[in-house]
Amino acid sequence: MRLRLAVAAALALTVTACAPSTSSPTxxxxxxxxxxxxxxVWLFDEPNRAPKDAVVKEAVAEFTAAHPDTNVxxxxxxxxxxxxxxxxAFNDPASAPDVVEYGNTDLPEYAAAGGLADLGPAVTAWPExxxxxxxxxxxxxxxxxxxxxxxxLGVRAxxxxxxxxxxxxxxxxxxxxxLTAAARTIRAQKPELFGIAVGGKYTFGALPFIWDAGGDITxxxxxxxxxxxxxxxxxxxxxxxxPQQCADLTGGKTVELFASGKAGMAIIGNxxxxxxxxxxxxxxxxxxxxxxxxxxxIAPAFAxxxxxxxxxxxxxxxxxxxxxxxxxxxxxQTKMYAAxxxxxxxxxxxxxxxxxxPFLKPFLSTIDxxxxxxxxxxxxxxxxxxxxxxxxxxxxxxxxxxxxxATDEAATAINAALGx
Amino acid sequence: xxxxxxxxxxxxxxRVRTPLWLLLPAAVVLGTLFVYPMWQLGLxxxxxxxxxxxxxxQPTRFVGLANYTQLLGDAQFWSVLGATVFFAAACVLAxxxxxxxxxxxxxxxxxxxxxxxxxxxxxxWAVPAVSGSTVWMFLFDTDLGLVNQTLGVTGLNxxxxxxxxxxxxxxxxxxxxFPFVMITLYAGIEAIPRSVLEAAAIDGASAWxxxxxxxxxxxxxxxxxxxxxxxxxxxxxxxQIYVMTRGGGIAGQNLTLNVWAYQQAFAAGEYGLGAAxxxxxxxxxxxxxxxxxxxxxxxxxPL
Numbered sequence: 001m002r003l004r005l006a007v008a009a010a011l012a013l014t015v016t017a018c019a020p021s022t023s024s025p026t027x028x029x030x031x032x033x034x035x036x037x038x039x040x041v042w043l044f045d046e047p048n049r050a051p052k053d054a055v056v057k058e059a060v061a062e063f064t065a066a067h068p069d070t071n072v073x074x075x076x077x078x079x080x081x082x083x084x085x086x087x088x089a090f091n092d093p094a095s096a097p098d099v100v101e102y103g104n105t106d107l108p109e110y111a112a113a114g115g116l117a118d119l120g121p122a123v124t125a126w127p128e129x130x131x132x133x134x135x136x137x138x139x140x141x142x143x144x145x146x147x148x149x150x151x152x153l154g155v156r157a158x159x160x161x162x163x164x165x166x167x168x169x170x171x172x173x174x175x176x177x178x179l180t181a182a183a184r185t186i187r188a189q190k191p192e193l194f195g196i197a198v199g200g201k202y203t204f205g206a207l208p209f210i211w212d213a214g215g216d217i218t219x220x221x222x223x224x225x226x227x228x229x230x231x232x233x234x235x236x237x238x239x240x241x242x243p244q245q246c247a248d249l250t251g252g253k254t255v256e257l258f259a260s261g262k263a264g265m266a267i268i269g270n271x272x273x274x275x276x277x278x279x280x281x282x283x284x285x286x287x288x289x290x291x292x293x294x295x296x297x298i299a300p301a302f303a304x305x306x307x308x309x310x311x312x313x314x315x316x317x318x319x320x321x322x323x324x325x326x327x328x329x330x331x332x333q334t335k336m337y338a339a340x341x342x343x344x345x346x347x348x349x350x351x352x353x354x355x356x357x358p359f360l361k362p363f364l365s366t367i368d369x370x371x372x373x374x375x376x377x378x379x380x381x382x383x384x385x386x387x388x389x390x391x392x393x394x395x396x397x398x399x400x401x402x403x404x405x406a407t408d409e410a411a412t413a414i415n416a417a418l419g420x
Numbered sequence: 421x422x423x424x425x426x427x428x429x430x431x432x433x434x435r436v437r438t439p440l441w442l443l444l445p446a447a448v449v450l451g452t453l454f455v456y457p458m459w460q461l462g463l464x465x466x467x468x469x470x471x472x473x474x475x476x477x478q479p480t481r482f483v484g485l486a487n488y489t490q491l492l493g494d495a496q497f498w499s500v501l502g503a504t505v506f507f508a509a510a511c512v513l514a515x516x517x518x519x520x521x522x523x524x525x526x527x528x529x530x531x532x533x534x535x536x537x538x539x540x541x542x543x544x545w546a547v548p549a550v551s552g553s554t555v556w557m558f559l560f561d562t563d564l565g566l567v568n569q570t571l572g573v574t575g576l577n578x579x580x581x582x583x584x585x586x587x588x589x590x591x592x593x594x595x596x597x598f599p600f601v602m603i604t605l606y607a608g609i610e611a612i613p614r615s616v617l618e619a620a621a622i623d624g625a626s627a628w629x630x631x632x633x634x635x636x637x638x639x640x641x642x643x644x645x646x647x648x649x650x651x652x653x654x655x656x657x658x659x660q661i662y663v664m665t666r667g668g669g670i671a672g673q674n675l676t677l678n679v680w681a682y683q684q685a686f687a688a689g690e691y692g693l694g695a696a697x698x699x700x701x702x703x704x705x706x707x708x709x710x711x712x713x714x715x716x717x718x719x720x721x722p723l
Binding site for chain 1: 471472474562563575576577579580666667668669670671672673683684686687688689
């Protein structure tokens with residue numbers, strides 16, 4: 001059924017031509033388009049969306065007060081299915097939004113699809129734009145064109161339950177060996193808890209282990225990558241997180257487990273703070289950087305983050321840029337940090353929140369220790385959509401394949417997607 | 421004496437044309453709705469047509485049968501196809517068995533239970549596939565599900581084992597599709613002349629024998645429709661698998677052709693390859709349906 005629909009959608013574009021033509025590249029109106037009307041905005045849905053929604057509503061109120069006769073229609077997109085929604089929007093300009101939030105990992109794919117507008121002029125004209133660091137600008141630039149404004153950064157670190165650690169006489173782990181030992185102790189002493197919640201579908205929980213061992217996505221079947229994968233999958237054992245319950249957990253599910261008090265530790269981002277505070281774990285946890293295998297080291301975290309962009313097909317690019325820069329301003333980045341724990345990208349905003357909140361320290365140390373990124377290649381979107389890495393982890397965890405066989409299979413798929 | 425030639429050659433041309441005119445409106449509608457998209461589907465399947473081509477980044481190229489060779493050369497295609505065929509076959513058999521048994525039951529019970537059973541079946545039929553699958557997922561949830569709580573087991577993940585997962589999804593597919601079979605066959609059974617069934621009863625035929633010897637032969641055309649519908653429906657099952665196994669199960673163990681096509685081709689933006697999978701599925705369904713109709717013809721009953 002979905003297949004038929006998707007084909008029909010692809011075909012709908014081509015009704016006028018004999019051969020399936022491509023959608024003609026509509027250029028944005030040169031005068032910036034209409035200054036009134038409805039602005040469509042897509043933002044990511046969150047495990048606990050209410051605080052985000054409250055800040056966005058405030059921004060919308062400020063925006064509509066300053067822009068007469070405008071409306072802002074905000075829709076929240078499920079992260080799992082964003083890929084299909086974005087493709088739909090690229091293919092059908094009529095139903096596409098104007099302003100979008102998108103993951104920085106999706107940038108190369110969207111850029112190659114030609115779906116995003118060049119934000120260079122808009123950001124130059126924006127007074128606060130100068131406060132974006134060169135690194136931040138670079139992370140939103142694809143082949144020389146600025147296609148987004150980094151909205152917030154996200155890194156993951158190790159959340160642990162202070163009450164459980166105190167009760168069992170454990171210390172926050174400073175190495176991978178200590179982490180594993182602590183996890184097993186918690187599970188043994190408190191069988192109703194998982195030691196550390198890890199999941200077969202939690203790619204960004206597994207990657208730090210692979211990076212720490214010296215491996216990488218592009219060399220997933222190297223000896224180093226295999227060692228890292230083994231370290232991670234060894235945690236998905238009955239003595240910590242049984243495969244029956246953990247093999248199909250996503251990152252979001254591990255957040256839920258930790259928040260609801262069902263896990264002693266979890267690898268969670270600074271941006272998930274609101275979700276954890278909404279659960280039973282509120283006030284009973286602390287955060288340290290995820291330790292690496294070498295004692296005292298920090299495992300490289302994935303430098304995640306989300307950008308705000310404007311769709312190339314937007315008929316109101318000037319209005320869209322006004323809303324985008326308002327949402328990305330220091331004022332709303334700071335508010336968004338207070339609401340969601342989203343790490344600001346504007347240096348002034350980051351300095352302000354870092355000074356007032358010790359919660360950020362482990363995350364900033366993680367960033368300072370060096371972060372990693374997925375391949376900056378349109379093929380990454382395909383690797384993600386085809387669930388190559390989760391399938392690899394799950395095959396090992398369920399014993400359907402050895403580490404060697406699973407990584408070889410993943411390497412074939414990754415190389416094919418990256419066109420190597 | 422000369423034999424008079426039969427003088428019945430009356431305006432043959434007119435006779436041939438009238439039905440054509442009458443068919444024209446239907447042909448126009450069907451042509452627009454089916455032939456044109458199917459032709460486009462076939463066309464897409466021989467093109468290099470990916471996301472970059474759709475949104476105008478790269479030119480579209482004719483690649484001949486490259487999409488098909490890539491598909492047929494993929495080992496995963498064959499394993500997914502095998503799983504799909506077995507899954508669909510099991511679902512069709514179970515749907516028919518449940519539907520037919522309940523249809524016979526409907527004819528034998530009194531008014532109130534019949535109304536209740538019909539209403540229950542209609543309700544299952546009316547539930548959208550996504551909602552139905554989600555509700556079943558809640559019932560069988562590992563930690564909080566009613567089923568695990570009632571059985572008193574903790575931490576049993578119904579989706580962990582490949583066959584349990586398929587069985588559970590299959591149960592939901594049957595639950596969604598048996599009402600159609602039941603209602604159709606019930607209507608058919610009600611239309612069988614009472615006298616025939618009474619004669620069988622007087623001759624001492626059991627319910628089992630009456631079903632196989634009288635109802636099945638009389639209902640053969642109806643059964644053909646129901647079977648073909650079920651095959652097509654179950655072969656293309658998407659929603660239940662996609663929702664309940666979160667897009668194909670642990671390490672993709674519960675992928676069926678439709679979900680796999682969606683994941684490989686549409687989520688990844690390979691529309692040409694996706695169209696090729698669509699064509700292959702259509703050909704398989706066409707062949708199965710034709711074979712089934714042929715077997716029916718052979719066994720003597722005109723349809």
